Amino acid sequence: DAGITQSPRYKITETGRQVTLMCHQTWSHSYMFWYRQDLGHGLRLIYYSAAADITDKGEVPDGYVVSRSKTENFPLTLESATRSQTSVYFCASSIIGQGAEGYTFGSGTRLTVV
Amino acid sequence: KQEVTQIPAALSVPEGENLVLNCSFTDSAIYNLQWFRQDPGKGLTSLLLIQSSQREQTSGRLNASLDKSSGRSTLYIAASQPGDSATYLCAVGVRGSARQLTFGSGTQLTVLP
Numbered sequence: 001d002a003g004i005t006q007s008p009r010y011k012i013t014e015t016g017r018q019v020t021l022m023c024h025q026t027w028s029h030s031y032m033f034w035y036r037q038d039l040g041h042g043l044r045l046i047y048y049s050a051a052a053d054i055t056d057k058g059e060v061p062d063g064y065v066v067s068r069s070k071t072e073n074f075p076l077t078l079e080s081a082t083r084s085q086t087s088v089y090f091c092a093s094s095i096i097g098q099g100a101e102g103y104t105f106g107s108g109t110r111l112t113v114v
Numbered sequence: 115k116q117e118v119t120q121i122p123a124a125l126s127v128p129e130g131e132n133l134v135l136n137c138s139f140t141d142s143a144i145y146n147l148q149w150f151r152q153d154p155g156k157g158l159t160s161l162l163l164i165q166s167s168q169r170e171q172t173s174g175r176l177n178a179s180l181d182k183s184s185g186r187s188t189l190y191i192a193a194s195q196p197g198d199s200a201t202y203l204c205a206v207g208v209r210g211s212a213r214q215l216t217f218g219s220g221t222q223l224t225v226l227p
Contacts, residue, residue, distance in 0.1 A: 040219065042118075042203070043205075043217040044217075048214060092158075102148060103148060103150075103160060104160065105160075107156060
C-alpha cells in the first residue's frame with residue numbers, strides 16, 4: 001500500500017549504541033523530514049532533505065546523521081544513543097507543486113534509550 | 115524564530131457542542147498553516163491546509179481560519195462527537211524555510227458521550 005512506512009515501530013537500545021531508524025515513501029515526494037516528539041516540546045525538526053543527496057539540519061540535529069541516496073528512503077542514525085534521545089520519531093514527506101502542498105506523516109518509531 | 119502556541123493544552127466538552135481550538139504564531143511571514151490530528155500512539159493526520167493567501171478552509175464539520183496580520187488561526191469543530199477525541203496540532207510553514215513546519219504543542223480534546 002502506498003504511503004510512508006517507518007521501521008521499527010518500537011526500539012529499545014542501550015546508551016552508546018548506534019541505531020538506525022528507517023523511513024520509506026512510495027510517492028516519490030521530493031521533500032522528506034525527520035521530527036521528534038517530546039512532551040512539552042511538540043514536534044521539532046531534526047533533519048530534512050529536498051531531494052536525493054541533498055540534506056540539511058533542522059532545529060535539533062546534534063547526535064543524528066541522515067542520508068538520502070534514493071528518493072524513497074531517508075534513514076536516521078543515532079551515532080551514539082543517549083537517554084535524552086528517548087522520544088517518538090516521525091518521518092514525513094511533502095509534495096511540490098501547485099495546489100495543496102501538504103505533509104504526510106509515518107506512524108512513528110518509539111525509541112527508548114536505557 | 116517562529117513560535118507557535120496552542121491554548122488550551124486540554125479541553126473537555128460534551129457531545130454535540132461546537133468548539134474552537136486556537137493557534138497563535140509570532141512571525142506573520144508564513145507560507146501556509148496546517149492543522150493535524152493525532153490519535154494516541156499514532157502518527158499525524160492532516161486535516162486542513164491553508165495557504166498564506168487564503169482566509170479559511172472547510173472540510174465536513176471542520177473549518178479553519180487564518181488571520182496572518184494578528185498571527186492567529188482557529189479550528190472550528192461543529193457538532194462534536196466522541197470520535198473527535200484526539201490531540202489537535204497546528205503547524206506553520208515559514209517562507210524561505212524549505213517547507214519546514216513549526217508545530218505548536220497541541221490541544222488534547224476529549225468529547226464526552
